């Protein structure tokens with residue numbers, strides 16, 4: 001579904017992403033992992049059209065997205081749940097969700113989707129008229145995912161959904177992401193927590209210094225020295241010495 005080919009992204013003279021190629025098939029959960037500054041968020045922001053690539057190509061279902069603005073990318077069914085959630089804290093929960101549907105032309109369907117989201121997330125429904133800034137971190141993350149759902153994406157890009165959340169909220173958010181996949185959504189997730197990634201992902205890409213260091217199926221990489229080496233730059237000592 002998603003193809004990213006030899007992507008390079010620069011901030012001024014700094015190449016934050018040097019060469020990243022990746023694919024996501026329909027219905028997959030693919031995770032990007034890697035240390036701070038590896039270029040994970042930059043990759044997602046560029047796919048979402050919030051940054052323009054310096055080189056490379058991005059396509060969804062054969063539609064070329066390279067260089068399109070974020071609104072145009074969203075119209076083609078790609079939605080970003082940004083790092084740090086970027087909820088509008090002074091707007092109500094309802095207003096945050098409504099904003100996400102503003103550019104949809106199918107107004108009647110958009111209104112139905114908002115009603116469905118309200119039913120689906122009682123946590124949000126209870127606070128529908130309250131400023132979103134009063135929600136807990138976990139609730140805000142759920143709102144951020146619900147907001148992305150309100151655009152009816154076929155591909156959701158999720159940047160560090162567990163950042164700053166208490167463990168039970170991380171469980172909640174990941175349960176929701178798994179539910180979405182069960183409902184047919186395709187997901188590309190950036191996640192720092194390697195153990196969480198190994199639980200949820202079908203495939204992973206390990207990024208370091210703006211390049212793909214390692215990629216493969218989780219089923220094959222789980223527990224491998226290659227994965228630890230790529231992710232940590234060293235192998236964690238095993239208790240049994242095996």
Ligand SMILES: Nc1ncnc2c1ncn2[C@@H]1O[C@H](COP(=O)(O)OP(=O)(O)OP(=O)(O)O)[C@@H](O)[C@H]1O
Nearest residue numbers: 011014016017034035036037038039040041042043
């Ligand atoms: N707006 C910006 N202007 C200039 N440099 C930036 C900007 N955003 C990120 N960078 C730099 O680009 C590189 C990649 O950053 P990026 O945010 O993509 O990394 P990341 O893998 O998401 O890291 P983290 O795990 O900390 O979120 C880093 O060196 C970072 O300092």
Ligand SMILES: [Mg+2]
Nearest residue numbers: 040041042083
């Ligand atoms: Mg990041």
